């Protein structure tokens with residue numbers, strides 16, 4: 165596990181972080197000199213047009229990817245300096261991830277899908293009861309024995325959220341969590357995420373959904389890999405614009 169640092173330290177800090185890809189067509193800059201800090205317990209929406217670098221940013225926080233230059237620190241630790249083994253431990257224990265297409269294991273029941281991360285982490289006892297509690301928290305305890313194929317999209321996303329919470333991660337990342345849901349179902353998932361933003365857990369949500377972005381107290385907008393707006397910049401230098409009314413900002417900030 166990454167050590168806990170003093171609580172005044174932002175839980176996430178990007179410092180001049182860039183991610184470039186070498187492709188057949190030359191260098192693609194997915195993230196271009198991003199400097200942002202996110203406080204422990206903050207709820208942040210990341211918005212911006214397709215290709216603006218949102219998933220790249222998430223992948224760096226999740227330790228799925230590393231910067232080409234600059235630094236991403238989580239809990240005061242530069243992820244780029246961690247060995248593969250420690251990075252894998254960070255992915256397993258430090259973050260919970262919710263995807264647009266749920267990505268549940270199709271042959272496992274809802275309950276087993278939530279138990280799985282606890283098994284990978286080596287929990288000996290209490291896995292099933294904790295999984296049931298989590299399914300109850302997201303409102304689908306009665307579907308514990310169902311396979312993903314027997315569940316609606318919204319139900320699958322609830323199970324995926326329960327799974328992301330299984331290891332009690334400090335950071336919950338969601339990449340377009342309502343992107344594949346009808347509007348009413350999406351609304352209920354947004355309510356659920358809002359409930360989870362209780363100030364203890366840091367919640368970072370990539371979204372094209374204006375209703376979802378409007379609920380987040382802070383919205384970071386990306387364009388061409390750079391931060392172009394930040395409604396509540398937290399303790400980073402002068403390159404970040406001043407605070408403004410979040411919901412008004414959020415509605416305007418959606419790129420497409």
Ligand SMILES: Nc1ncnc2c1ncn2[C@@H]1O[C@H](COP(=O)(O)OP(=O)(O)OP(=O)(O)O)[C@@H](O)[C@H]1O
Pocket residue numbers: 185186187192193194195212213214215216217218219220221
């Ligand atoms: N593995 C890769 N190889 C080459 N280029 C990549 C790779 N991954 C991402 N990119 C490029 O980096 C840029 C940012 O991609 P990213 O996936 O972060 O965008 P995004 O904002 O999440 O887009 P979307 O809303 O479509 O999911 C894009 O131009 C993309 O084509």
Ligand SMILES: [Mg+2]
Pocket residue numbers: 218219220339
């Ligand atoms: Mg993406």
